[in-house]
Amino acid sequence: xxxxxxxxxxxxxxxxxxxxxxxxxxxxxxxxxxxxxxxxxxxxxxxxxxxxxxxxxxxxxxxxxxxxxxxxxxxxxxxxxxxxxxxxxxxxxxxxxxxxxxxxxxxxxxxxxxxxxxxxxxxxxxxxxxxxxxxxxxxxxxxxxxxxxxxxxxxxxxxxxxxxxxxxxxxxxxxxxxxxxxxxxxxxxxxxxxxxxxxxxxxxxxxxxxxxxxxxxxxxxxxxxxxxxxxxxxxxxxxxxxxxxxxxxxxxxxxxxxxxxxxxxxxxxxxxxxxxxxxxxxxxxxxxxxxxxxxxxxxxxxxxxxxxxxxxxxxxxxxxxxxxxxxxxxxxxxxxxxxxxxxxxxxxxx
Amino acid sequence: xxxxxxxxxxxxxxxxxxxxxxxxxxxxxxxxxxxxxxxxxxxxxxxxxxxxxxxxxxxxxxxxxxxxxxxxxxxxxxxxxxxxxxxxxxxxxxxxxxxxxxxxxxxxxxxxxxxxxxxxxxxxxxxxxxxxxxxxxxxxxxxxxxxxxxxxxxxxxxxxxxxxxxxxxxxxxxxxxxxxxxxxxxxxxxxxxxxxxxxxxxxxxxxxxxxxxxxxxxxxxxxxxxxxxxxxxxxxxxxxxxxxxxxxxxxxxxxxxxxxxxxxxxxxxxxxxxxxxxxxxxxxxxxxxxxxxxxxxxxxxxxxxxxxxxxxxxxxxxxxxxxxxxxxxxxxxxxxxxxxxxxxxxxxxx
Numbered sequence: 001x002x003x004x005x006x007x008x009x010x011x012x013x014x015x016x017x018x019x020x021x022x023x024x025x026x027x028x029x030x031x032x033x034x035x036x037x038x039x040x041x042x043x044x045x046x047x048x049x050x051x052x053x054x055x056x057x058x059x060x061x062x063x064x065x066x067x068x069x070x071x072x073x074x075x076x077x078x079x080x081x082x083x084x085x086x087x088x089x090x091x092x093x094x095x096x097x098x099x100x101x102x103x104x105x106x107x108x109x110x111x112x113x114x115x116x117x118x119x120x121x122x123x124x125x126x127x128x129x130x131x132x133x134x135x136x137x138x139x140x141x142x143x144x145x146x147x148x149x150x151x152x153x154x155x156x157x158x159x160x161x162x163x164x165x166x167x168x169x170x171x172x173x174x175x176x177x178x179x180x181x182x183x184x185x186x187x188x189x190x191x192x193x194x195x196x197x198x199x200x201x202x203x204x205x206x207x208x209x210x211x212x213x214x215x216x217x218x219x220x221x222x223x224x225x226x227x228x229x230x231x232x233x234x235x236x237x238x239x240x241x242x243x244x245x246x247x248x249x250x251x252x253x254x255x256x257x258x259x260x261x262x263x264x265x266x267x268x269x270x271x272x273x274x275x276x277x278x279x280x281x282x283x284x285x286x287x288x289x290x291x292x293x294x295x296x297x298x299x300x301x302x303x304x305x306x307x308x309x310x311x312x313x314x315x316x317x318x319x320x321x322x323x324x325x326x327x328x329x330x331x332x333x334x335x336x337x338x339x340x341x342x343x344x345x346x347x348x349x350x
Numbered sequence: 351x352x353x354x355x356x357x358x359x360x361x362x363x364x365x366x367x368x369x370x371x372x373x374x375x376x377x378x379x380x381x382x383x384x385x386x387x388x389x390x391x392x393x394x395x396x397x398x399x400x401x402x403x404x405x406x407x408x409x410x411x412x413x414x415x416x417x418x419x420x421x422x423x424x425x426x427x428x429x430x431x432x433x434x435x436x437x438x439x440x441x442x443x444x445x446x447x448x449x450x451x452x453x454x455x456x457x458x459x460x461x462x463x464x465x466x467x468x469x470x471x472x473x474x475x476x477x478x479x480x481x482x483x484x485x486x487x488x489x490x491x492x493x494x495x496x497x498x499x500x501x502x503x504x505x506x507x508x509x510x511x512x513x514x515x516x517x518x519x520x521x522x523x524x525x526x527x528x529x530x531x532x533x534x535x536x537x538x539x540x541x542x543x544x545x546x547x548x549x550x551x552x553x554x555x556x557x558x559x560x561x562x563x564x565x566x567x568x569x570x571x572x573x574x575x576x577x578x579x580x581x582x583x584x585x586x587x588x589x590x591x592x593x594x595x596x597x598x599x600x601x602x603x604x605x606x607x608x609x610x611x612x613x614x615x616x617x618x619x620x621x622x623x624x625x626x627x628x629x630x631x632x633x634x635x636x637x638x639x640x641x642x643x644x645x646x647x648x649x650x651x652x653x654x655x656x657x658x659x660x661x662x663x664x665x666x667x668x669x670x671x672x673x674x675x676x677x678x679x680x681x682x683x684x685x686x687x688x689x690x691x692x693x694x695x696x697x698x699x700x
Contacts (some may be wrong), residue, residue: 059370
């Protein structure tokens with residue numbers, strides 16, 4: 001603490017990211033990284049962009065916005081890009097979610113959302129998931145300025161169908177509906193095709209998971225132009241160049257290599273199915289996941305205990321000390337080999 | 351405009367970065383980039399970091415903070431790193447400069463400062479430079495919450511000696527003094543050695559200019575721990591990973607290659623001297639620059655006119671349509687060849 005701090009700093013409760021261990025040989029199933037490397041085209045694009053390092057990058061990252069636009073069927077002016085979807089979300093909170101009425105999001109969800117609210121002084125209300133840990137859109141029929149839903153939700157992994165998102169947007173024409181699709185590429189339906197007919201819909205995605213580029217820091221949002229303009233006004237009042245030349249070049253190559261994307265995500269979805277089956281056999285309740293992780297609790301072992309015992313054995317999974325989910329583990333879908341090793345260890349702990 | 355915008359968005363006047371032309375063959379003397387490439391060690395470090403792209407980077411960027419700390423003689427906990435010094439400054443405004451009394455900075459200075467004030471709702475007052483375009487620290491003896499000075503100042507290029515910064519910090523023990531040293535490596539004295547004895551001093555630097563890494567997006571701040579803690583609390587409430595693995599690895603290598611750094615900055619300082627001399631001979635008044643640019647006005651040609659005519663001939667320089675400096679050009683010090691070409695063109699325009 002210090003007399004120089006701005007008042008808001010005293011009350012912040014910063015987000016705690018998952019551990020990034022410094023030692024080797026750890027099986028990392030704690031931060032939902034892709035177990036496969038990014039496309040070789042990404043590495044080639046990065047290598048050839050290094051001769052532009054001395055120059056500022058394009059502040060509008062137009063090449064990347066054009067590539068994302070072509071891939072998703074929107075116009076480049078309907079795409080906003082940033083330093084990971086966390087930065088895109090931060091700008092969204094400041095640019096579009098600060099109003100008098102509260103913002104609504106689920107009680108069990110990405111734990112960064114209340115942190116952003118604290119940073120920007122945004123009122124919010126948490127809407128409880130139902131007993132099966134599902135989002136019920138009818139529960140969002142209450143006074144609010146905006147609604148924020150991850151789809152699939154994290155850490156549950158449970159997805160809503162596109163028609164539910166459409167119903168939500170249609171029911172709330174004067175409230176912004178933000179859909180955080182960080183995990184959408186592992187089997188859920190994206191809301192991007194709805195953007196053309198709903199001016200109150202903003203969809204955020206990331207290259208960190210399905211494109212295996214957590215280390216490059218690229219995320220984006222898609223929405224109609226007035227929404228993108230708000231994000232750009234805030235971004236251009238904060239940092240002109242959140243994406244360096246290597247990030248832009250690598251991200252363009254990642255989006256373009258659709259074959260690599262399809263192959264790796266299919267492998268992860270197949271592994272998720274076998275992992276969920278094996279966990280069920282071991283006495284876990286496994287929520288139906290459409291993400292690259294499963295959320296599961298054992299009928300007799302506590303989540304904290306299992307996480308600690310796996311950790312001693314060199315496997316990291318994520319455990320949240322939070323009401324309703326303290327018995328759950330969030331387990332990233334690793335390679336087949338990593339999943340087998342996890343199951344073998346859990347069998348030994350039974 | 352849209353009914354979904356947060357109120358602050360309507361009143362923002364975003365920063366306009368210098369042009370990044372898409373066509374080749376332009377001599378770019380408009381955004382103060384380094385005319386020489388970064389150290390070859392940087393390229394090697396980036397290449398070897400690409401095998402970690404699928405993983406999240408260290409959210410604390412400890413390897414980089416440790417390297418900067420060793421290089422500047424402080425502790426790693428006295429170093430904050432971010433996505434360019436623009437992001438570091440943005441967090442500084444939010445974390446340390448939002449108070450009831452106004453923030454002071456010069457009337458002629460980096461034009462992003464008032465933009466940050468608009469974004470965060472920070473009161474500020476502009477303190478006029480003297481008639482010779484110099485900062486006079488006596489002019490800052492007025493009620494304020496904090497003082498922000500670039501040293502050297504931009505776009506004038508004029509530097510204060512370290513003892514003036516020390517006097518300023520000593521005169522204002524209860525106000526934060528932020529020194530933006532984006533251009534300090536081209537001959538000015540850094541305030542970093544003062545940090546140990548002044549708890550009210552924060553110094554920001556960038557790797558964009560003297561390390562030739564504008565495209566990598568790395569900046570940092572140095573100050574006593576409570577100041578760094580405020581920046582970290584805001585950063586961890588905004589985006590856990592503003593620096594990707596390539597940025598961290600490249601920046602570490604750049605800081606470590608001191609020989610490359612010394613050689614390129616000496617070349618730029620030598621070119622600055624010849625460029626300033628040649629401009630004076632052509633009838634320009636050239637302010638005494640300690641940066642990698644010169645700020646100069648011609649006795650008979652307007653700044654706007656010269657900038658336009660140079661542009662037609664394939665040379666970009668920066669011109670600001672702002673009272674007091676509208677007749678000036680800010681010209682980045684390029685290679686010897688680029689400077690000669692500029693002088694040749696200006697001679698033809700006389």
